[in-house]
Amino acid sequence: MSDVNATASPLGGLDPIAGAAQHPGVALVAGSAGVIGAHAAAEYARVPSWTVRGAARRAQPDVPWQPLPADLSTPDGAREGLAGARDTTHLVFAAYVERGDERQQIEDNTALLRHTLDALADAPLRHVTLYQGGKAYGAHLPGFRTPARESDPRLLVPNFYYAQEDLLRAEAARRGFGVTMLRPEGVVGYATGNPMNILMVVAVHAAISRELGLPLRFPGSRAAAEALYQVTDAELLARATVWAGSAPAADGEVFNVTNGDQFRWAHAYAAIARHLGMEHDEPQDFSLSSVMPMHAETWGRLVERHGLVPTPYERLVGWAFGDFLFHSGFDNVSSTVKVRRAGFGECLDSVDRFCELLDRLAERGVVPASR
16 A cells, blocks of 8 residues: 555545645645635645645635636636746646536636646646536436446536546646546535535525524425435545545546535424524525525625625625525435545535534624524
């Protein structure tokens, strides 16, 4: 067994920090202002002797890594923005753009990766981590085979994950670096001003319901309330990222990475209501995208009264993202056997973790304290 794999973690499997610390490098996280990227950069920053940089178009104030303003959507923007990162050994690619139809998303997101790799053409790359997701199995379609496994065949429906992976594998074969594709689902975490986050959907919906004296109700279909679902904690995913960058068993592989459990939203919302000291009631199916913008004034009152972080309401939450997840009336379950066998064995109780993160949001002044 390699020395990279020799350090056990009390959480199960390998200790990603210890493994990476044995082989110091220079990590560049593309998309470090997003939920996934910010947590990955922060985790790499904890590894002794590593240099860590984060590239993003948005500002990155008060971060424990070196921020690089970079527009990766053009070759010149990537080349200029990443000029100070040509010593990169480990690229973590978390950049993403949501625009247009599937064809446009394939074109735009593949270009982001291509421009980044071209800008690092002279870098001594040893490993690249790429994130995918449940859309690789059909989570955006009317159901898919569960538990989803990494060996499942690709879909006939085109997807930018496939295009990015093909590009990356071709470049890896040509340039001689390792690659790993990680597939989280429903990432739960927080990054300032990033609305694509189910945690913020739950947190703000609950805060406004409490302010109006209403019970907490799951705001989706009954089928979605009763279906099995899974999420991936952003901090757990970050630890898996550091592990993948240094573990020989991860080279060339695709891994599902989730918290390792499943839950039903109906039960989760009841537990969250109890944690927040709120009444709970039956699910109530409505469009968050249509209804919640009408409560901007209510949120403004909460911000003023509690001295909350003054994030513009329209940038605070991705209500359409909540509508998508809360109206998926089929089981969404991925097998994590493969990643556990490879050495990353960490798991979390998803509902308990939701409650912990809601408390953390209140401590940071993002949402009002529940008590």
